Amino acid sequence: MEVIAPETSRDGWQRRIAYSYACRCKNGSPVPTTLTRWVPQAGINGYGHDPKDSPRHPRVLITGALGQLGQGLAKVMRERYGRDNVIMSDIKKPPPHVLQSGRFLFADVLDLRGLRELVVNYEIDCLVHFSALLSAIGEQNIPLAMQVNIEGVHNVQEVAKQFGLKLFIPSTIGAFGPDSPRNPTPDVTIQRPRTIYGVSKVHAELMGEYYHHRFGLDFRSLRYPGVISADTMPGGGTTDYAQMIFHDALTTKQHDCYLRPDTRLPMMFIDDVLRATVDFLETGSDKLSMRTYNVTAMSFTPEEIAAEVKKYVPDLEVTYQPDHRQAIADQWPEVFDDCNARQDWGWTHRYDLPTMCETMMNALVPQYNQSNNAVDAIEK
Template sequence: MKRIMVTGALGQIGSDLVATLRQIYGEEAVLATDIRQIQHETLQSGPFRILDVTDHHAFHEAAQAHRADTIIHLAALLSAKAESNPALAWNLNMGGLLSALETARALSCQFFTPSSIAAFGADTPKSATPQDTLQRPHTMYGVSKVSGELLCDYYYHKYGVDTRGLRFPGLISHSAPPGGGTTDYAVEMFGAAIHKGSYISYINQGTYLDMMYMPDAIRAVIALMEADPAKLKHRNAFNVTAMSVDPEGIAASIRRHIPNFSLGYEVDPVRQAIANEWPDSIDATAAREEWGFDVQYDLNHMTDDMVSKLMEKSQADQSKIS
């Protein structure tokens, strides 16, 4: 990767990824794009452009003007929001992906887009879910992710586009707010612990889902994109994970820092139904064997860093007010 264009750059993944890419490849080498323009350090640290990813011509023109050799396509409507507006989710997730792939084909760009554990379904093996398995999701987000995996495979086999992807679990970050995913409860819980000392979870106790701390997710994207293509038997997309946890497990880890933190439950039937379709744990053997995937953060290590960073931010915010 030398000149990189990132869509959905102001989202949860994009915010951290753009910052890291600019540190590695140079500020001017990474074009950040998003449908919206808000107060954000991404706009100050390098080139930024408003982009509707479903506009094929605008997508191509932006990548061409930047002289991009790599497209990292993150723009999508996430699981919970997608269920509230399935038609919009399909048009954005698949229309945007088609714009991105067509641009990558026309400009001979390397290409990355994330998939998700939502690409599995109720009939997928729940424990140690394999890399290659039955995928029959019952959510629009999941359907679009399976379709996206297949479409990326098609562009690789049909046109030779160097497509790559990861099936992300729930991602936890201190630097960007949740974006409408089913696993957002984990991010919300940390913030609530710092500011209120309590949290009401919309996901039920005992619901185990795979999670990953954002620094590990960012490292995984870059490691995959820099990997030798000759070693990649799978491309779209690799299972990756760091931990399998339920809400009480996260709460217990938080209590090591905030002993009086309390956790209650008011289950959201829509998001709980989505979570019930997803694996309890997934097998990332293929990613480890084909490109050396690994992680640095387990649950307690992640919690230590999350609590530290959020407390620092809270203190900084209080200082501004006073």
């Protein structure tokens, strides 16, 4: 149970007193104990302050921060809110460059008590929940996927409700199924996915919207398409061929694609994904007509991206050997309709297929050249 005290700070923050019933008196009745902290009220950028008038920035906790999106989002948010106001967390040991970039904490999303302690001890205002098993990996370990993708969501939603946090949980094209319209796929339509990853994402969307309408939780979600990045290696998703083809082109010049050449899927470059996420979080609730939005930038097939990559590596050879991921891709949208995101909060993409490929090559070629030079030096 929570109540809002009448005191309000000069920068638009209010004091919230959260009552805990962990203690009990001799007759077994609960005795409330209080924990006082300041929480943001709705304001210009969604966090209760105008950055022109106040240096106060939101304190953000990112779970699953060592994945494809977490490191990039932490970098963008630290540039906006300050290094000490964005905390990365995961259950894995971070590499040295992550530790040097800012605060990193161990956080297991299955540990509800531990999450509560982090939120209180570090005065968290916004929780970004990236912890999840992706589509192909989830199908190989369904019990673990149910734990991480469903129980973990329950925990972060409960913590966000208890402490009045803004909560962002990404969704995916995998939240749609074979009964969904595929070209285009609107925000609101039949979903009914047939992977545990997709089912868990629909569950997160509906639970988040329920918590919003029932408890006033500021829940937000974006349905991401396939994400392409030069900063991380593929992590087991069905759309990861679109990232791996660049690495193969610059190493073996041979790419074995696990999808049919005509399999069309929506995609986004990582910079667009991160910008969309931060802009969405900073949008005032009064501008949102829904809590879960599609976002996208382009749609292409394996043969279309292969043709574009061959402009840089003409002798690239591509073969097609569809595996179990083909059945997953056949259930997903071909083209995302994200008109509501563009209309409600001004979303617009900057990268199409040619500009994305050019950016990927500009980023990866120096990395591989440096690596090859290092190998040559060692051999000499």
